[in-house]
Amino acid sequence: MKKTIFTSILAASALLFAGCNSEGSTSGGTSEDGTFEPSQNIEMVAPAGAGGGWDTTAREVARVFGETDIIEENMTVVNKEGGGGAIAWAYIHGKDDSPYNLFVASPPLMFVPLNGQSEHGHEDFTPLANMIADYGAFAVSADSEWEDLNDLFDQMKADPESVTVVGTSAPGSMDHMQFVRIAKAAGVDPTKIKYVSDQDGGALTSVLNGSVDVFSTGVGEVVEQVRAGNIKVLGITAEERMEGEVLSDFPTAIEQGIDESFINWRGFFGPPNMDQAAVDYYEAKFKELSESEEFAEVREKYGWNEMYLNSAEYEEFLNTEYEEIEVLLEEIGLGN
Amino acid sequence: MSAFDGMITGFQVALSWEGILFVLIGVIVGTLIGMMPGLGPISAIAIMIPITYGMDPAPALVMMAGVYYGAVFGGSTSSILLNAPGISGTVATAFDGYPMAQQGKAGKALAIAAIASFFGGTVSVIMLMLLAPALSSVAISFGPPAYFALMLMGLTAISSLSEGSTIKAMISAVAGVMVVTIGIDPQTGTQRFTFGNINLLDGFDFLIIALGLFALAEVCMLVLNRKNRSLSDDQKLGSLKVTRADLKEMSGPMTRQSFVGFILGVLPGAGATIASFISYIFEKRISKNPEEFGKGSIKGLAAPESSNNAATSGAFVPLLSLGIPGSGTTAVMLGAFLVLGVQPGPLLMSDRPEIFWGIIASMYLGNIFLLVLNLPLIPYLAKILSIPRPLLISLVIMFSLIGVYSISFNVFDLYMLLVFGALGFAMRVFSFPAPPFILAFILGGMMEQAFRQSMTISNGNLAIFVNSPLPLSLILIAFLSLVIPGLLKWRSRRKLAKM
Amino acid sequence: MLSTINQRIGLILFIIAAIYLYLSFQLPNYPYAPIDADVIPKGLGVLMLILSAALFFSKVIETEAEKAKRNIPKKELLVLLAVFAMIFLYILLFEAIGFIIMTAVFIFFSSWFLGYTKWKTNIIVSILFPLGMYAIFVFALGISLPKGILPI
Numbered sequence: 001m002k003k004t005i006f007t008s009i010l011a012a013s014a015l016l017f018a019g020c021n022s023e024g025s026t027s028g029g030t031s032e033d034g035t036f037e038p039s040q041n042i043e044m045v046a047p048a049g050a051g052g053g054w055d056t057t058a059r060e061v062a063r064v065f066g067e068t069d070i071i072e073e074n075m076t077v078v079n080k081e082g083g084g085g086a087i088a089w090a091y092i093h094g095k096d097d098s099p100y101n102l103f104v105a106s107p108p109l110m111f112v113p114l115n116g117q118s119e120h121g122h123e124d125f126t127p128l129a130n131m132i133a134d135y136g137a138f139a140v141s142a143d144s145e146w147e148d149l150n151d152l153f154d155q156m157k158a159d160p161e162s163v164t165v166v167g168t169s170a171p172g173s174m175d176h177m178q179f180v181r182i183a184k185a186a187g188v189d190p191t192k193i194k195y196v197s198d199q200d201g202g203a204l205t206s207v208l209n210g211s212v213d214v215f216s217t218g219v220g221e222v223v224e225q226v227r228a229g230n231i232k233v234l235g236i237t238a239e240e241r242m243e244g245e246v247l248s249d250f251p252t253a254i255e256q257g258i259d260e261s262f263i264n265w266r267g268f269f270g271p272p273n274m275d276q277a278a279v280d281y282y283e284a285k286f287k288e289l290s291e292s293e294e295f296a297e298v299r300e301k302y303g304w305n306e307m308y309l310n311s312a313e314y315e316e317f318l319n320t321e322y323e324e325i326e327v328l329l330e331e332i333g334l335g336n
Numbered sequence: 337m338s339a340f341d342g343m344i345t346g347f348q349v350a351l352s353w354e355g356i357l358f359v360l361i362g363v364i365v366g367t368l369i370g371m372m373p374g375l376g377p378i379s380a381i382a383i384m385i386p387i388t389y390g391m392d393p394a395p396a397l398v399m400m401a402g403v404y405y406g407a408v409f410g411g412s413t414s415s416i417l418l419n420a421p422g423i424s425g426t427v428a429t430a431f432d433g434y435p436m437a438q439q440g441k442a443g444k445a446l447a448i449a450a451i452a453s454f455f456g457g458t459v460s461v462i463m464l465m466l467l468a469p470a471l472s473s474v475a476i477s478f479g480p481p482a483y484f485a486l487m488l489m490g491l492t493a494i495s496s497l498s499e500g501s502t503i504k505a506m507i508s509a510v511a512g513v514m515v516v517t518i519g520i521d522p523q524t525g526t527q528r529f530t531f532g533n534i535n536l537l538d539g540f541d542f543l544i545i546a547l548g549l550f551a552l553a554e555v556c557m558l559v560l561n562r563k564n565r566s567l568s569d570d571q572k573l574g575s576l577k578v579t580r581a582d583l584k585e586m587s588g589p590m591t592r593q594s595f596v597g598f599i600l601g602v603l604p605g606a607g608a609t610i611a612s613f614i615s616y617i618f619e620k621r622i623s624k625n626p627e628e629f630g631k632g633s634i635k636g637l638a639a640p641e642s643s644n645n646a647a648t649s650g651a652f653v654p655l656l657s658l659g660i661p662g663s664g665t666t667a668v669m670l671g672a673f674l675v676l677g678v679q680p681g682p683l684l685m686s687d688r689p690e691i692f693w694g695i696i697a698s699m700y701l702g703n704i705f706l707l708v709l710n711l712p713l714i715p716y717l718a719k720i721l722s723i724p725r726p727l728l729i730s731l732v733i734m735f736s737l738i739g740v741y742s743i744s745f746n747v748f749d750l751y752m753l754l755v756f757g758a759l760g761f762a763m764r765v766f767s768f769p770a771p772p773f774i775l776a777f778i779l780g781g782m783m784e785q786a787f788r789q790s791m792t793i794s795n796g797n798l799a800i801f802v803n804s805p806l807p808l809s810l811i812l813i814a815f816l817s818l819v820i821p822g823l824l825k826w827r828s829r830r831k832l833a834k835m
Numbered sequence: 836m837l838s839t840i841n842q843r844i845g846l847i848l849f850i851i852a853a854i855y856l857y858l859s860f861q862l863p864n865y866p867y868a869p870i871d872a873d874v875i876p877k878g879l880g881v882l883m884l885i886l887s888a889a890l891f892f893s894k895v896i897e898t899e900a901e902k903a904k905r906n907i908p909k910k911e912l913l914v915l916l917a918v919f920a921m922i923f924l925y926i927l928l929f930e931a932i933g934f935i936i937m938t939a940v941f942i943f944f945s946s947w948f949l950g951y952t953k954w955k956t957n958i959i960v961s962i963l964f965p966l967g968m969y970a971i972f973v974f975a976l977g978i979s980l981p982k983g984i985l986p987i
């Protein structure tokens with residue numbers, strides 16, 4: 001017995017030394033000719049708990065990367081939940097210039113810092129590629145008297161107190177602001193919109209039982225309810241009609257004469273100051289992924305739309321979006 | 337397709353060799369993960385999702401459902417043995433389960449929990465089968481005002497959760513609500529009492545409070561009493577002996593609370609945790625000898641155990657018949673459906689009857705498997721308590737730390753666990769009851785949100801709580817449950833005075 | 836003045852309630868909710884003030900059982916403090932050093948400190964428990980625990 005204990009202690013200390021030696025080599029991988037090839041496990045952070053949109057995207061991307069061998073190194077998904085993403089962003093921010101720590105992001109990466117709940121925003125990270133576009137939908141109970149967005153907005157202009165909008169996120173975040181953005185373009189006073197947040201899964205219920213009037217959410221959340229005839233979609237935030245069975249029936253805000261749209265983009269970022277060689281590498285790999293048949297299947301499964309942007313395009317797109325949101329938040333007095 | 341045809345289709349799926357095999361795998365994996373510290377049904381389902389890639393959806397979802405209720409089933413073990421609830425639905429289980437185990441009846445306590453779980457699970461599956469389509473309207477009938485009233489009803493129960501000083505019980509409850517106000521307020525996005533610390537933005541996870549206030553506080557007591565012999569009679573420890581009288585005693589609570597749990601499970605947002613608390617209080621209120629509760633009462637153990645398992649099946653009603661996930665767990669479950677290319681929703685029953693009814697039918701089987709598999713394990717599990725005190729203390733501490741860490745992977749939460757452990761110990765030393773704190777923590781947050789949602793909807797008009805029948809009747813029940821016991825006491829006192 | 840324990844606790848709670856109430860008055864204003872984020876906290880703060888005052892002035896005399904619960908020898912309190920300090924150290928170091936090593940060290944020393952004399956069993960448990968947990972979490976369930984300085 002004693003001998004085995006001794007051996008294991010010995011083994012442990014040997015491992016300990018081995019561990020120490022490998023420290024400090026984490027940010028390597030860029031070879032002399034200036035190209036980057038990962039030489040260790042890549043960590044993919046989902047800044048939320050298991051099961052949500054970020055988590056699903058991260059896991060599907062990691063899975064397809066692995067199955068297609070587009071990236072040969074292992075990609076492990078790590079969930080860092082908390083603060084609507086703030087905890088994960090702080091964590092990645094601390095991994096300055098590491099080419100092995102990526103994370104998945106979407107518009108909350110702008111909303112959360114703009115609401116003053118995170119020190120880190122999109123400009124603090126290295127955008128690698130955008131992959132997916134998703135859109136918002138505004139739904140009402142099937143027996144509602146409103147037939148399109150203009151009916152709804154007319155009512156809101158006439159009597160703003162009579163209409164309540166529900167969403168899952170807090171005020172100033174996505175579900176709220178996508179509605180404010182479209183409503184404002186239609187001429188509704190953005191400071192008079194009544195919005196309640198329901199984070200315990202009761203938002204759809206509240207619309208179905210008539211407690212609230214409008215459900216501001218993602219397109220994917222409403223398809224089944226529309227098919228069953230429980231709710232109807234007054235408008236979506238896409239620029240043009242979507243493809244697909246029920247989806248193609250949803251009118252866009254633009255075709256109803258409201259010149260505004262909102263994209264729920266989803267893409268990938270790395271820590272600040274990531275090496276250009278690594279950025280180029282990931283940009284190309286994500287492009288390959290986006291064009292692969294396997295990922296097309298994934299998009300179809302979840303009803304996501306293709307929207308690949310490379311690092312430079314992505315950055316430009318993000319900056320424009322950011323400015324628009326900032327102005328809007330200022331206007332309704334939620335800017336920080 | 338009628339419900340009867342549906343059931344036949346369902347049993348064809350559940351009783352096929354694939355169905356049986358995957359239910360079995362599901363419940364075994366679920367129970368084992370449920371016993372792990374901090375891992376409840378959410379993580380159990382999330383962990384299993386990648387395994388189902390490419391599987392045929394019906395058996396895969398039957399398995400996932402098994403993982404779900406299996407995890408709830410397994411979660412009670414650590415509550416009973418260590419006073420360390422692994423999942424939030426089993427906190428109330430510890431109230432009487434742990435004292436019973438301390439009295440050397442660990443095996444019996446685990447057996448009672450298993451039987452009550454089996455009973456609650458089975459009764460609710462029958463209800464699910466008969467009523468799922470009809471109940472979908474119940475699931476959506478609760479708007480914010482009704483939720484407020486429901487939570488209010490729960491909070492009035494605090495008075496019956498405490499012994500001794502009412503003032504202390506109330507202080508404990510108010511402190512519980514104070515703690516839940518920490519974090520970002522969902523209605524306004526305002527940061528409350530976060531002191532600019534990003535780790536506080538989401539507030540405290542329920543398990544941090546439960547493990548601190550119960551498990552770590554208990555560890556402190558064990559440290560103080562560590563020189564007492566661990567437990568006198570090792571032989572009896574694992575004995576499963578549940579007598580006929582015991583069964584008779586638990587039959588009432590099991591039956592009643594299976595219904596209560598199921599209905600609360602159907603309501604989005606309520607779920608197993610609230611169901612288990614309300615059931616516990618319900619039984620204590622109607623019991624002839626409420627003073628036995630909290631000291632190892634069979635009723636006090638059977639009630640939350642049948643309730644939380646019944647609530648688990650209840651949660652399938654909005655998920656399967658409406659496609660509405662009423663809780664974090666069913667939201668992940670919905671994710672599992674999507675991965676397999678099945679869209680749960682109002683049309684699931686007609687589009688994919690083999691999945692809708694297959695899942696329901698498989699639950700009968702799953703519950704039987706759970707009982708049959710768990711009973712023989714009990715003597716071994718109960719032996720945990722014969723571990724010498726010093727070692728047991730170290731292991732319970734580790735259990736709690738891993739439990740909290742595996743929720744958020746955030747070291748900050750571990751420090752908070754330590755803080756709540758110290759608070760829990762102080763509360764014990766100075767005779768402040770912990771259950772009102774935890775109940776107020778669960779209900780208070782939802783109650784505040786529901787109240788303020790209602791006020792925004794009504795533009796600040798309080799009448800919203802009384803001008804529709806559902807919230808009004810719930811508020812009346814809450815009021816009466818406060819007043820009637822007082823009136824009864826007053827009358828009996830007057831009678832005495834007259835004599 | 837502060838003759839009974841309830842009075843002392845009442846006073847402490849009163850101070851906590853006052854701080855909480857003060858902080859609730861500092862909460863920023865949100866323009867669009869009829870009931871703002873500060874309303875409930877203010878109510879809770881006031882309620883706690885009243886309850887702590889009630890506790891301070893309550894005439895209920897401590898029962899013997901309650902007194903006995905409070906009566907902890909100084910030495911035992913130090914033992915408890917030491918256990919908390921060990922947990923604190925564990926938390927402080929466990930991401931850097933890693934789950935397996937820290938857990939093994941913690942279980943061994945805390946059990947030994949609390950009076951467990953069978954050191955052979957102690958060593959076996961302290962090594963097997965973390966290894967088993969690590970294997971279950973990391974390899975079977977795919978949940979990562981800090982590996983720290985060990986390369987596995």
